[in-house]
Amino acid sequence: MNPIKSLFLFLLFSLVIISAPQQAVASVILQYHHVSTDTPPSTSISPTQFEKHMRYLKEQGFTVVPLSTIVNAVKNNTAMSDKLVAITFDDAYLDILTHGKPILDAFNYPYTIFVNPSLVEAKRPDYLSWEQLKMMAEQGAIIANHGWQHQSLTRVPDGVAPDMWLAQYEQDLRRAEQAIKDNVGQSYRYFAYPYGEYTPEIQRWLAENQFVGFSQQSGAVGLTTDLTAIPRFPASQPYDKLSGxxxxxxxxxxxxxxSEQDNQTIYRHQTVNSVTFHVEVEDFKPSQLNCYVSGLGKQKIDWVSDSSFQITFSDHLPIGRVRCNCTAPSLSQAGRYYWYSKPWFITKRDGSWYPL
Structure with a gap:
């Protein structure tokens, strides 16, 4: 081949490689509570269905890794393999050991349990003991922090100043971390928000105290994921179907x-009517973006610029824990969807909280 033509083809090929967009890679964290048929359906998955989940992961080529593998990749901004999955359980129920662990062991899958030490030390029959948690830790489980008690950070008690409440919660959070370290020998400084409730102020406070925060809104994890609100997909009923x-x-x-204002999470009922999102991904068609809000359904999307869109809610956000889930099919990876979830915690008009 003519040397000049060879050089031209080489340069052209190099230009294509350099300019080609890199495909997004993703990690997913699954959230479970009970593995049982005798516990509240909203926080439970049957052992049979849980086994189907684990088998599906294996058959479809997903790699189940310790939660620390995903967190460390985000922390250090290091290359992340695609199709990584971490399995987590909240609340340290006994059935995780009796029904969940045998299935996990059969597939040799690691997992994480977020615990409330005060409930463990109360020696309730439906909760794991320190001895059981230590045994599970020694066999590869990560035991992490869910707060000393199962108590929301956002709900400041009457008569207590917010800064005093956070100071008290900080002591409880450190106390819980120390109890985990003393009893099972681990201290990852991972914290799952009880009830998934948090605010930007709490996120800053968590970062200042060198904790990684895990939320309950859905979404995949990438290198730009905020380490104070890492999303997890609920996988118990009614979200336990394999199709979903x-x-x-x-x-x-x-x-x-x-924006700082749109990043807020707590509003009184009927005091917020819109939200604006700034998108940092181009691998989708704006016309194929869909957003759904809890209790309101699909929302109208208005693009206010090439990279920002606004949703003016079709009605008032309902009182309670509310999510806006936005998805769009990837242009470069057929069959895969970009997925983002924004949470709100809507109080009553007088500022009082909805029941937990």
Missing amino acids: LRDKLNSLPFAISL
Whole structure:
């Protein structure tokens, strides 16, 4: 071949490689509570269905890794393999050991349990003991922090100043971390928000105290994920069907940012009517973006610029824990969706909280 032509083809090929967009890779964290048929359905998955979940992961080529593998990749901004999955349980129920662990062991899957030490030390018959948790830790489980008690950070008690409440919670959080270290020999400084409730102020406080925060809104994890609000997909009922799990496991991290005002999470009922998202991904068609809000359904999307869109809610956000889930099919990876979830915690008009 003519040397000049060879050089031209080489340069052209190099240009294509350099300019080609890198495909997004994703990790997904699954959240469970009970593995049982005798516990509240909203926080339970049957052992039979849990086994189907674990088998599906294996058959579809997902790699189940310790939670620390995903967190460390985000922390250090290091290359992350695609299709990584971490399995987590909240609340340290006994059935995780009796029903969940045998299934996990059969597939040799690592997992994480978020515990409330005060409940462990109360020696309730439906909770794991320190001895059981230590045994599970020695066999590869991560035991992490869910707060000393199962108590929301956002709900400041009457008559207590917010800064005093956070100071008290900080002591309880450190106390819980120390109890985990003393009893099972681990201290990852991972914290799952009780009830998934948090605020931007709490996120800053958590970062200042060198904790990684895990939320309960859905979404995939990527290198730009905020380490104070790492999303997890609920996988218990009614979200335990394999058809829905498939889409979640194949989701991609939707890099979206919000203004300081739109990043707020707590509003009184009927005091917020819109939100604006700033998108940092181009691998989708704006016309294929869909957003759904709890209790309101699909919302109208108005693009206010090439990279920002606004939702004016079709009605008032309902009182309670509310989510806006936005998804869009990837152009470069057929069958996969970018997925982002924004939470709100809507109090009553007088500022009082909805029941837990």
